[in-house]
Amino acid sequence: MSLSLKCIATILILAIAKLSRCDIPECKYEETIDISDYNKFNDTFVNEDLEIPANLTGEYHFRVLQDGTKEWVSKHLRACICKVRPCIRICCARKNVLPNGECNDGLQKEISLRILNLTFDDIITLDPNITELRKMPQYNHTKLIVLREYFQPCDELIGLKTDEYTMLKDGSILLHSTAEILSNDQYCLFPHTYSDFPKILWFVNRMCATRYVPGTFDITIISLICLILTITVYLYVKKLRNLLGKCLISCLFCMTMDYLIWTLNHLSLLYSICTLVGYSKYFFSMASYLWSAVISYYLRKLFTSLNRHEPRNAFKKYSAFVWGTAAVPTGIIYLMNQISGDDPQKRFIAPFVGVIRCTIQDWGSSNWIFFNVPILILTTFSSIMFVLTAIHIWKVKREVKRFAQQNERSRPSLDIDIQTYLQFLRLFVIMGVFWILDKIMGMVEDFHYLLGTIYLDIPVYLNSGFGIIIFVILILKGSTLELLMNR
Structure with missing residues (x-):
C-alpha cells in the first residue's frame, strides 16, 4: 500500500513539475509575451515583421501575478521576446489594466x-x-x-x-x-x-x-465573515440597537466595505471600475475612523456622566457629521485628480487615484494631507478619550474594590481586576485606539526602519484579523450570548 502511495505521489510531483516548467532557457517570465495568435512557418513564429525562432518559445500553464505568485490558466504559447528584439518597459496605470493582465491605454506594442x-x-x-x-x-x-x-x-x-x-x-x-x-x-x-x-x-x-505577508488574504476573508456576522447579530437583537449599537453597526459597515473592496481588488475583479473603487475605499476607510472617534467621544460621556438618557436625534447628528466629513476630502481628491490627471510633474501633490493603484498613492504630500495626518488626528483623539475613560473607570473600580474588601460575601478582588482588564481591552478595540499602533508601524516602515523584521508583520496580521477580534469581544461574551439566546 505504501509503495502505491509513493508511486502516486511521484507521478503527481512530476506532473506538477511539468506544468510549472518553463521551456525557455534563461528567460524570465516578465520577458515573455503570449504568441498564441502568431502564425507558424517551419520553425518560426511570424507576426507582421516580427519573427521568433521556435527555440525561444515554450508552453505555459500559468501566469505570474504582481505579488510573484502563479495563477494556473489554460495552456498557451509564450516567447522570450527580449532575446529577439530589445525591450523597453512602460508602466500601465492600474485603471487601464484588464482582467487578463493586459493594458488598454492605447499604447502601441512596439515603438521606435x-x-x-x-x-x-x-x-x-x-x-x-x-x-x-x-x-x-x-x-x-x-x-x-x-x-x-x-x-x-x-x-x-x-x-x-x-x-x-x-x-x-x-x-x-x-x-x-x-x-x-x-x-x-x-x-x-x-x-x-x-x-x-x-x-x-x-x-x-x-x-x-x-512586501506581501503570507496568509493575510485568508485571514481577511475570515475577518470579513466575522464582521458580517457581528453586524447581523446587532441588527437581530433589538436591545443591542441602542445609540452605541447603531454607531457600532455604522462603523463595522464601513470596515466591511473597506475589507470587501480590498478582497475583490486582490482577486482582480474590480479593474473595470478601478477609479470608482479608489474613491469608495477612501470614503469608507475615512468614515470608519470618524465613527471610531464618535464612539470614543460617546463612551467617554457615557462613563463619566450621571445622566444615562440618550440625547434625542443624537445618531442623526453623528451620522451627518461622519458622512459629511468623509465626503469633503473625497470630493477634493476627485477634483484634484481630474485637474492634475496623470501629470508626473504633480506627483507630490496629486492623489494619482487609479495610477499607482486603484486607491490614492501612498507616498508624497497628498498621502500625508489626505490620509496619514487626518487618521493620526482621529486616532490620537480616540486614544485621549480612552485614557481619560480608563482613568475614570479605574478610580470607580478602586472604590468598589475597597468597599468589596469590607464585605465578606463579595467576590475576591482578583475577579474584579480581571473584569476591569477585560473591559479595558474591549474599550481599547471599540474606541479605535488599536489603529494608532497600525499607523505608527506603517510610518516606521515608510522611513525604512525595522525592515525585514517580524515587528512589521504583527500589525499586518492584526489589521487583517480585526473583524475576528471584534467578533470575539462583542459577540462571544456572556451578556451578548444571553441576549441572543433570549431573542
Missing part, C-alpha cells in the same frame, strides 16, 4: 527610438568601465518591443533631461550623473504624453519589491 528621440550621440563617459560605449553606433531606427508592468508601492519617479541619460540598444538606461546602468527590468517608463519625452524622460525606478 525615433519616437522617443533616444540616441547615443550625447553619451558622457564618467567611468572607465564603460568607455567601450563611445564606439557604439547610433540606433535611431531600432524598434523596441513594449512590455507593460504595474506600478509598485515604493517606486521612485524620476524626470531626466535629454542630456542626463542615454538609452542603450538592449533597452537599458545609462544615468550620466552616476554612471549607473539600469537594466530594462529595473525601471519602466511613465505612461505620460510622449510629446514631452524629448524634453523630459519620466521613468519609474524599481527601488524595492512589494
Whole structure:
C-alpha cells in the first residue's frame, strides 16, 4: 500500500513539475509575451515583421501575478521576446489594466527610438568601465518591443533631461550623473504624453519589491465573515440597537466595505471600475475612523456622566457629521485628480487615484494631507478619550474594590481586576485606539526602519484579523450570548 502511495505521489510531483516548467532557457517570465495568435512557418513564429525562432518559445500553464505568485490558466504559447528584439518597459496605470493582465491605454506594442528621440550621440563617459560605449553606433531606427508592468508601492519617479541619460540598444538606461546602468527590468517608463519625452524622460525606478505577508488574504476573508456576522447579530437583537449599537453597526459597515473592496481588488475583479473603487475605499476607510472617534467621544460621556438618557436625534447628528466629513476630502481628491490627471510633474501633490493603484498613492504630500495626518488626528483623539475613560473607570473600580474588601460575601478582588482588564481591552478595540499602533508601524516602515523584521508583520496580521477580534469581544461574551439566546 505504501509503495502505491509513493508511486502516486511521484507521478503527481512530476506532473506538477511539468506544468510549472518553463521551456525557455534563461528567460524570465516578465520577458515573455503570449504568441498564441502568431502564425507558424517551419520553425518560426511570424507576426507582421516580427519573427521568433521556435527555440525561444515554450508552453505555459500559468501566469505570474504582481505579488510573484502563479495563477494556473489554460495552456498557451509564450516567447522570450527580449532575446529577439530589445525591450523597453512602460508602466500601465492600474485603471487601464484588464482582467487578463493586459493594458488598454492605447499604447502601441512596439515603438521606435525615433519616437522617443533616444540616441547615443550625447553619451558622457564618467567611468572607465564603460568607455567601450563611445564606439557604439547610433540606433535611431531600432524598434523596441513594449512590455507593460504595474506600478509598485515604493517606486521612485524620476524626470531626466535629454542630456542626463542615454538609452542603450538592449533597452537599458545609462544615468550620466552616476554612471549607473539600469537594466530594462529595473525601471519602466511613465505612461505620460510622449510629446514631452524629448524634453523630459519620466521613468519609474524599481527601488524595492512589494512586501506581501503570507496568509493575510485568508485571514481577511475570515475577518470579513466575522464582521458580517457581528453586524447581523446587532441588527437581530433589538436591545443591542441602542445609540452605541447603531454607531457600532455604522462603523463595522464601513470596515466591511473597506475589507470587501480590498478582497475583490486582490482577486482582480474590480479593474473595470478601478477609479470608482479608489474613491469608495477612501470614503469608507475615512468614515470608519470618524465613527471610531464618535464612539470614543460617546463612551467617554457615557462613563463619566450621571445622566444615562440618550440625547434625542443624537445618531442623526453623528451620522451627518461622519458622512459629511468623509465626503469633503473625497470630493477634493476627485477634483484634484481630474485637474492634475496623470501629470508626473504633480506627483507630490496629486492623489494619482487609479495610477499607482486603484486607491490614492501612498507616498508624497497628498498621502500625508489626505490620509496619514487626518487618521493620526482621529486616532490620537480616540486614544485621549480612552485614557481619560480608563482613568475614570479605574478610580470607580478602586472604590468598589475597597468597599468589596469590607464585605465578606463579595467576590475576591482578583475577579474584579480581571473584569476591569477585560473591559479595558474591549474599550481599547471599540474606541479605535488599536489603529494608532497600525499607523505608527506603517510610518516606521515608510522611513525604512525595522525592515525585514517580524515587528512589521504583527500589525499586518492584526489589521487583517480585526473583524475576528471584534467578533470575539462583542459577540462571544456572556451578556451578548444571553441576549441572543433570549431573542
